[in-house]
Each structure stands twice: as structure tokens, then as C-alpha cells.
């Protein structure tokens with residue numbers, strides 16, 4: 067139960083509802099337990115009438131009274147049971163909601179390294195299935211436990227008062243039932259975990275085949291993928307059937323044990339009645355009702371134990387993530403000013419997971435309002451520089467200074483608020499184009515959205531769609547071309563109007579003519595902003611105030627376009643190559 071302590075803060079938060087639930091449960095059980103006692107009363111009244119000790123009128127009056135009591139108590143008990151579920155199950159839903167939010171917030175705080183170490187499926191499972199299992203503890207497990215304890219305490223007092231020996235024999239089979247259900251629940255859980263694994267394998271496979279359907283069709287491997295799916299599906303079916311088999315044992319086992327308990331009550335009770343140890347047959351009837359009333363709660367003891375064990379395991383998995391300290395943390399609550407003066411001094415950086423030293427003693431600086439272009443072969447460390455400026459990773463050594471302050475000492479949200487980042491793979495959400503652009507500035511007006519799109523040279527394309535800016539993207543919407551995606555992504559950064567604009571090879575999918583227009587617009591929009599353009603094209607870099615050429619994580623060349631085309635090296639080589647390509651078109 068150590069792991070489940072995490073939930074105590076939530077129980078405290080909802081203590082009023084929980085307490086109300088407990089009180090209602092206790093009262094509901096008291097009312098429900100009226101039935102067996104009044105059934106005995108009915109027997110007694112009948113026996114008295116048969117012995118002739120009461121008149122017909124008294125008999126009728128007593129009978130009616132007992133029946134009315136049973137109906138009334140059952141109605142009140144039923145009503146209170148409704149409120150009991152409302153109180154306790156609702157609390158479990160509130161806790162489920164709070165816990166999901168807590169996990170989601172933690173996910174948001176965790177660094178990119180965390181996302182690399184853990185698979186998306188695992189993250190999803192912990193926030194959905196694991197939370198679901200924990201909810202079973204916070205709701206049903208608690209509700210059934212209180213229910214069982216109350217029912218037992220009250221019923222036992224009645225039973226032992228009435229006929230101690232019979233009570234003793236009646237409860238003998240109950241622990242066996244409880245143990246059997248516990249074992250069964252554990253087995254059910256084991257098999258359903260396997261079923262779950264296969265279901266998620268099946269859905270991952272299906273999802274991947276649908277996402278990659280064009281590749282599958284192009285290679286003509288539909289038949290093979292179908293066979294793979296059938297095989298996976300077949301195994302999944304077998305696992306399901308094996309689960310159903312153990313589940314099918316549940317009710318027969320209960321029926322069997324209830325039957326055994328009933329027989330025991332009738333046999334022992336009958337013997338005691340014959341011996342005169344119990345006065346009325348009504349006691350046997352009363353005990354039979356107790357047995358039937360107690361069977362389900364007893365079965366739930368086993369079930370609840372298994373729920374708690376599963377919840378403990380799930381909460382452990384959740385706690386593992388909740389306890390991770392985010393690698394990138396905000397170090398100050400004070401606001402810090404960022405205008406875009408950036409300096410790298412001997413910065414080195416190695417990616418933890420691959421151990422690749424992406425940057426080695428890199429030094430350069432860029433002043434507020436200037437444009438820096440970064441050129442270099444693939445894998446030379448260009449994107450890494452942008453990631454370090456956005457503090458997606460912390461540097462290993464050297465210093466990264468922004469506005470005369472170490473990057474780590476800046477207020478993290480101020481820093482990121484002042485950065486407009488256009489990644490290499492433009493990521494757009496399954497939402498309207500307008501909302502995708504407004505992602506950069508939530509309260510932007512339609513006019514601002516249009517202006518940003520115009521500057522990114524994508525306005526005309528958007529206008530051509532039937533729903534214009536309201537066109538929905540993604541799975542159920544339209545698919546944009548690579549170049550259109552890049553430009554919507556650029557519009558998103560522009561609309562934010564930050565002090566630092568980072569463009570990571572984001573014009574690679576647009577033609578050179580559009581590239582030139584965008585660059586011209588960017589020069590206007592970013593006149594007072596620090597801009598860093600990562601590119602493989604000289605055309606994107608040539609107008610920058612400074613160009614650095616990276617080679618294998620080190621700065622190989624540095625200067626302006628005019629400087630670099632006059633020095634032998636990668637830049638001049640690339641320039642001449644791209645020049646001849648343009649000339650030959």
C-alpha cells in the first residue's frame with residue numbers, strides 16, 4: 067500500500083463526499099438487514115397462528131406490519147445504495163480526473179530526453195489504463211470494503227445473538243469462497259494483462275499500416291500485411307478465449323458455494339430445530355437470507371484484494387514518472403529580459419542516449435536584430451545549436467549567454483516566450499489552419515493570422531481551399547504539401563513576433579522563387595529581431611549578417627557571404643555547385 071499513499075492527498079481533498087459515502091453505506095446496510103429479521107417475524111406469526119395462540123385479526127395485522135416493514139426498509143436501503151454509489155464512485159471519478167491532470171502536467175515538464183527513453187505507448191498507458199486501475203481502488207474497492215465490513219459486523223451480531231452454533235456453521239464456507247475468488251481474480255488479471263498486450267500490439271500494427279498505407283500499396287505488400295494481421299489477430303483471439311475460460315468459473319463457483327452454505331444452514335438448522343435448540347423455522351429462513359446476502363460481499367473480499375494489488379502496481383508505475391525531476395528546470399521566478407543578444411563560448415554538447423558529441427567547443431555571437439545563417443553537412447550539429455538556444459537541452463561545458471546572463475539563469479518561460487521556432491519537420495495539429503497559426507499567439511485577430519500567412523507566402527494557397535482558414539488539417543482533414551506545411555509553420559512563428567526567430571531548414575520544400583519572397587518578407591518582419599537560419603541552401607544564407615559553417619560539431623568557417631565565397635572551403639564549394647545547378651536549369 068506504500069505506493070497508494072500518493073492518493074491520500076486526494077482523499078483528503080474529497081473527505082466530505084467520502085465521509086458522507088461511508089455514513090450512507092452504513093445506514094443503507096442497516097435498512098437492508100431488516101429483511102431477514104422480518105422474514106423470521108412472518109414465520110413466527112404463522113407458527114403462532116397455526117398453534118392458535120393468536121387470533122385471525124392479530125395474525126393479519128402482524129403479517130401486514132412485517133410485510134410493510136420489509137417493503138419500506140428495502141425501499142430506503144435501495145435509495146441509500148443509490149446515494150452511496152453517487153458519493154463514493156463520484157469521488158473516484160474526481161480522483162481519476164485530478165490524477166490524469168497531474169500526470170499530464172508532469173509530462174509537459176519533462177525534457178526531450180525523457181520522451182526519447184520512454185515509448186509513447188507507455189506514456190499513454192500510464193495516463194489511461196494505469197489511472198483506470200487506480201480508480202478502481204479509489205472507488206469500487208473502498209465502497210465494497212465498507213459495504214462488506216458493515217454488512218458483516220451487523221449480520222454477525224444478529225446471527226450470533228439468534229443462534230450461535232448455526233451462525234458458526236453458516237460462515238465456515240465463506241472464507242473458502244473469498245480465497246477462491248482471490249485466486250481467480252489474480253488469474254483473470256494475469257490473463258487480461260496478456261490480452262491487453264496483444265490488443266495494443268494489434269492496434270499499433272493497424273495504426274502503422276494505415277499511416278504507411280501508401281508505402282504498403284506502392285510495394286504491393288498488402289497480402290503480406292494482411293497475413294501478419296491475421297496471425298496477430300489469431301493469437302489475440304486465443305488469449306481472449308483463455309481469459310473467458312477463467313472468467314466463466316466465477317459465477318459457477320459462487321453458485322456452488324452458496325448452494326453448499328444453504329445446505330449446511332438447512333441441515334444444521336433442521337437438526338437444531340428438531341432438538342429444540344432453535345425455536346422457529348423462521349430462524350432457518352432468516353439465516354438462508356443472510357447467507358445469500360453475505361456471499362457477494364465475501365466474494366468481493368477476494369476481488370477487492372486483487373483490485374488493490376493491481377492498483378498498487380499501477381500507482382507504482384505512475385509514481386515512477388511523477389517522481390522524475392525534470393532535467394530542464396526553471397531556476398528563477400523573476401522575469402528576465404530577452405532581446406536576442408546570443409553568445410556561445412566554447413560550448414560542447416553530447417546527446418546522452420547516443421553519446422554523440424554533437425557540438426565541440428563552439429564559439430560565436432550574434433547581436434540583437436542581426437541574422438545568423440548556419441550551413442553545414444547533414445549531422446554537423448546545426449539543429450543542436452537551435453535546440454540549445456531554446457533550452458530543450460542544457461549544455462555540457464562552456465557558456466551560452468543570452469543578454470549577458472547564462473541561459474540557465476533566465477526565466478524559462480520568458481526565454482521560450484521570446485522564441486519563434488520553426489522545426490525541420492513542420493508539425494501541425496489536427497485542427498483548422500487558423501488555429502494552427504494562432505498556436506503562436508492565442509489571442510491573435512483574423513487580420514494578424516492573414517498577415518502572418520501572407521508573409522509566409524501561404525495566404526494564396528489557403529484561400530484556394532473551400533473552407534479557407536477554417537480548413538481542418540490532419541487525419542480527417544486535408545493534407546498539406548510539404549512546402550505548405552513549412553509555410554504554415556513559419557506563419558505560426560511570425561505571428562508570435564518574438565525577439566528570437568529560429569528557422570531550422572524550413573524552406574527546403576519550397577521552390578527557390580517562393581524562398582526568395584519569404585526571405586524578403588522575413589527580412590522586413592524580423593528587422594529588429596535576432597534571426598538564425600539553418601539551411602543547406604546558399605540562397606537562404608547569403609544575406610545574413612554572419613554565416614557559420616559547421617563540420618562535425620565544430621565551426622569550420624565563419625564570415626559574411628562575400629568573405630566566404632572568396633575562401634576555399636565548404637561554403638565556396640557549395641556556392642559554386644548551387645550556382646552551376648541554377649545556371650543549368
Ligand SMILES: Nc1ncnc2c1ncn2[C@@H]1O[C@H](COP(=O)(O)OP(=O)(O)OP(=O)(O)O)[C@@H](O)[C@H]1O
Nearest residue numbers: 417419420422424443444445446447448449450451
Ligand atoms: N535527439 C537526438 N538524440 C541523439 N542524437 C542526436 C539527436 N539529435 C541529433 N543527434 C545526433 O547529433 C548529431 C548532430 O545532429 P543535428 O541534428 O544537430 O545535425 P544537423 O546538422 O542539424 O543535421 P541535418 O542537416 O541533417 O538536420 C548527429 O550525429 C545526430 O545523429
